Amino acid sequence: MDIRGVILDMKNTPIPYATIFLLNSDSTFINGCTTDDNGAFFLPDSLKEGMSLKVSAIGYNTLVAKISTIYFPATLKLENKSYQLGEVTIKRNRPMQHLSKGGIVTTVKGSVLSIAGNAVDVIGQLPGVRIEDEQISVLGKGYPIIYINGRKLNDLSELNRLSSNEIESIEVLNNPGARYSAETKSVILIKTIRKNGEGLSGNVQSVSRLAHSFSQSGNMALNYRHNNIDVFGSLALDYSKRYQKQDNSTHIDFNNEVYDLKSALTIFPLNTSYIANLGFNWQVNKDNTLGLKYEFYGIPNGSSNWNQQEKVFLNGEWQDEITYYTHWKRKTMPQNMLNVYYLGNINHWSFSLNNDFYYSKNTVNQDMKEDSNSDNGENTINSLNHIRNKMIATKGVVGYTLQKSKTELGYEYTYTDRIDNFLNYGILLPNSDNQIKEGNFAVFLSTNITFGKYEVSGGVRYEHTVSDYYQNKQIVKEQSRKYSNFFPTIDFSFPIKQANFSLSYTAKTRRPLYSQLSSNIQYDDRFTYEQGNPMLQSEINHDITLAGIYKWLYFSASYQYVRNAIVGIVESYSENEPINLMTFVNYKHISKYSSVLSVSPKISKWSPQLILNFMGQDFKINAMGKSQ
Template structure:
C-alpha cells in the first residue's frame, strides 16, 4: 500500500518538475547581487522571446519552458551587457557584470519595456527602455497597463486609488514623483490584488524601484516646471543626498503655485411631485493655491544585515482660495420664477501636516525583521462665504467655518522567513486615530456640528509563497479588530459607534500555458468610510443643494476574483467584484415635497462590478506604440423620480501612447486618450477624448521637456447625475489645454538608501 501511495505521489509531482527552468544569479565584480538587471531570452535569430528582472538577491527565474530560447542577454545601467548561450541544463549559475563608465546619455535606448507577471500584479522594466526617456516618474506611471492618470493622481482600473511605495518607502505626497527622473527608475510594479501584509482596505499598490547607485559624496537635483494654460502656474523643487561610508543624510524641498480655471454649465430638473423646477446655471471657478513640502532624514547601514533610519516630513498649504461665480435662472412649472447670482468664496488653509517615520530592518539567518513606527498630525481650516443676489428676494449672505484636527499613531512589524524557494511572512499592524471636526454655520436654518471619532485597529497577518516547478501558489490571511467610537458635542453616540472582527483571505495561483503565463486570484478587501463621509455637518452649496456625510455608514466588503495573463508584448486581465454594503454617493430630497436636494452617502446591499483590460506594447524600429483597452461595468439599480433606473452601461477606455527615439538625445511622444459614455454609481459619464504631444532632450546632466496637453481642447469632465427627485446634466471644461516646460539638472549619482515603509497607510488616506 505504501509503495502504491509513493507511486501515485511521484506521478503527481512529475508534471511539476520535469520542465527545465531557466534561472540564475547576477552579481557585480565584488560579488554583490545586482538588483533590477534586465534579463532577456532570445531565439536563434536574436528575436525577443521573454524578459524579466533580477530580484533583491540578484536572482532571476523563467518559470515557463522556452524550448526555442538560444541566448540570454543581461544588461544593467552602469554595467557592460553580456550575452550567454543556453545549454540543455538551463541553470545558468552565477554571472558577473563588469562595470562600464559610459554615461546613459551616450547610450541609444531602443528596447521596449519588458513586462512579466508577479504575485498579484505585473512588473514593467523601465531601465533601458523607451519609458526611461519620458521625463519623470509621473509620466512613466501614467502609461502603465491598468493605470489611469489625472493630473497628479492615479487610479488602478477597477481597484481605486493605489498606495505608492518608492524603494519600499510609502509616498505621502505624489509631487515627489515629478522630481524623480524616469532615467533613475529600474521598474514599476502594479499590484491589483495586494496580499495580507497590506491593509484590508488596500485594493491596489504601485511599487517604484529606482536604480541602485554607488559612491560617497553629495548628489542632488534641481527642477523647475512652468505651466501655461488659462493662467500661469509654476512648481520648483530640489533634493539632495550626502553619503559618507554607510550613513546617508537626505532632504528635499518643493514649492508649487497653481492657478487653474473651470467653466461649467448645469441643467437641473427637480420634480417634487407637485412642482417642476428647471434650473440653468453658468459657473466659472478660479482656484489658486500655494503648497510647500519639505523632508529631512537619515539612513544608517549599521552592517550588511542591519539598517535603520528616520524621516520627518512637513506639508503645508497656507493659501488655497477659490472663487465661484454662478448665474442661475429658475423656471417653476414652465414659467420664469427667479434669477439668482451666487458669489462663493472658499478660503482653505491646510497646515501644518507633520509626518514622522522611524524604521529598522534586520536579517538573522533566513529571517528578516522589518519594523516601522509612524506619527501623523494635521490641521485644516475651511471658510465659506456666499453672497446671493436674487431678483425676487434681494441680497443675502451665508457663511460657515470648518476646522478639522487629526492625529494618528501607527506601528507595523513584518517577519519574513525564506526556506528554499518558499517564503513565509507574518506580522502585526496597529493604528490609533483621533479626529475632531467642528462645523459652524453662521445662519439660522442649518445646524452646527461638533464630531469626534476615536478609532483603534489592530491586525495580524500571515502569508506564504510556494513555487512548485513551473507553478506558484501563494496565499494569506489577515485578521482585523476595529473599535470606532463616535462622539457628538462630547457625548458618546452608541448607534454611530462601530466594532468589527473580520478575516480577509487572499490566494494566487500562477501557471503557464505553453509560452504564456497566467495568474488566478481571489482577494477579500474592505473599504471603510472616509472620515469626511462620516461627518454630520451640513454644507450649504446653493438654494437647492446641501451636502452632508452619514455617521451611520458601515464598511463595505469586496470579494474580487481576477485572471491575468501575459504573452510576449500582450497583457490582459479581467476581474469580477461582489461588493457587499457598497458605499455610494447619492442625491435625495432634504425634506419631502421641497425642491432642496441633499448630497450624501448610503450603503447599498450589494453591487456587482466587472473590468477587463488588454495592453499591447510591440517595438517597431524607433517607434514604440502602447495600445491599451479597458472595459468597466456595474450592475446597479437606483431610485429615480418614483421609478427604478438601471445604471448598467459599461465604459470603454482606449489609450494610445507613442514614443519615437530619433537619436541625439531626442524623444518625441504623441498620445491619444478616449473613453465612451458609461455608468459609475449614480453618474453617467459622457464621452471625452484628447491628444497630447511632447518632446524631450537630454544634454549631459540637463533634461528638457516641452509638452502640450489637450491640443484641440476636447477633454471634458461632463456627466449626468441622478437623484431621487432630480437630474443634473453637467458640461465641464477643466483647463486641460496647456503647455508645460520642465528643466531639470542633476549632479552626481548617489541615491538615498532609505527603506522606511511606513505604517497606518489606510488611516492616512481616510484622513
C-alpha cells in the first residue's frame, strides 16, 4: 500500500516542508519526501515488517515511529523544540530561481528581495516584468492576471499592502497553460508565508508620493485567527494628483490641401478612491478549506482638466489658433465583487471551486469649451456616458496525482451584461445606446509527466462564446458573434549539463474590449474624433518560447504570430471636412518577437541585477500614400 498522511504540531496546525524518511529495519534509507503546504506527504512504496518513518522539521523534535504502530493514512504530531539562543547572525542571499512549466519561479523568503518593501517592489525586480506608471506588464505578453495563494486579484492596490517579508515565492508564467483563459497571455502567482499564532493582529500603512504633485494613500487591515478560522477585513483610501504634458503634431492631407496642427496639451488628473473588503477562510480539516471575500470599490470624485492650445496651418500658412478647456468628471459607485471558494483533497484527488459575482456603475461627463481666433468663435461641447456592468463566473478543477504525473480536468463559465449609453450635446454627433450580453463556456484538460530529468506537460482548452450585440434595445445580428475554438499548449523541460531549459508552444486569443466594439463617437477636438468598431473579430496568437537558466543567468526568447490582429488606426471621418477618426480594424497578421536576459550574480555582500529586454514586430501598413 502507499504510505501517506499529514504532519501536525501539538496545536493541530499543519507543518509544511517537513522531511519524511522511510527506513529499513537496519536504518538504511529506502525513500523520502517532504510535506506540502497542508502538511500532507505521500510515498509510493510497499510496507514491510520492521520499517520505520523518521520525521524532522526545523523548530521541532525529530520523531521516529515504527510502521507497525501507525495506521494509514497517518496523522503524526511533532513537539516544539526548545532552544538556548546565543549570538544570531542573519544572512540574506540572492533570490533563487528555477524554471517551471511555462515560466520562472523566484524564491523571495530569505533573499534580499524579502526586504525590498512591498509586493510591487519585488515584482518590479523580476526578469521580464516591467512596472510603469503603476501598471505591471510582462514583456511581450501584456498585462498579467495576478493570484495570491490561488485567489485572483481584482484590486491591484492589495500588492502595496503585502509586505515583501510575507512572500515566500513568486512565479511568472509567460506561457500559461490550458487551466487559464485563452485570453490570458501571462500570469503572476504569489505564494505567501503561512502565518502562525492566534488572536487579533493588524497593520496600518501610510504612503506619500511626489510626482510633480503630492499624492497620499493609506490603509488599515485587521485579522483574527482562532482554531481553523481566519477572519479579515481592510479599508484603504487613495488620493492621487497627477500631471502630464505632451506636444502633438498632426498632418492631414485633404482634397489636395495640407493641414498641419501643432498643439501643446497639459493634463491635471485628480482621483479619490475607497477600497474595503471583508471575508473569512475556514480550514474545516486538513483536506478541506472554504472561504468568502467581499470587496467594495468606489470613486466618488474623479476629475481631470485638459488645457490644449492648437495652432492650425493650411498649406504652410497660419490659419487659426484654438484653445480647448475640457473638464472630465468620473464616478464609479458602486463596484461590488464577491468571491466564494472551496479547496479539497481526497487521497490522490484534489478539488477546487471558485464562484465570482461582480456589479458596477460608471458615469463619465465631458464638458468642453472651444475658443477659436477665427470666425468660428466659441463653442460648448458636452457628453454624458453611463455604463453598467454585471458578471457571474464559476470555475471548477479536479486533479489526480499519481507518482510522477498529474492530470487536471476543469470547466469555466462566465456571463457578462454591459449597457453603454452615450449622449452628445452641442455638436452634431449621433447618440448611442449599446448593450452586449456575452456567455463564455470552456472545458480544459492538462497533464504533466516526468521522465527522469525530463518533463512534458500539455493540455487543450475548448471555448465557446456567444456575444449578442444590441443597439437601441434591438439585437443586431451582423454585429453579434459566436466563437468556437480549441487552444492547445505544450511545454518540454530538459537539462543540458548544469543548465535547465524549456521549450513551449501555446495558442491564445484576444477578444475586442467593450470600448473597442462601442459605436460611441467621442469628440476630442475640432479635427479628431474617436470611435470603436462593432465589426471587430478576435485575434488568434500562436506563441513559441524558449527559456533557459544557469546559476544566476536567465534567458527567454519568444516569437508570436498574430492572426486577425487588432490595430488602432486613423482614418478620414468625412469626405467634406478634414476630420480624423481614431478607430480599430483587423489586419491579416503581425509577427512579434521579444527576448529577456537577466544577470543576477552574488558578489561578496552585494546582489546586483541587470535585466536586458528586446522587443520588436514585423508589420506593414499603408499610410499617407505609402507602405510603412
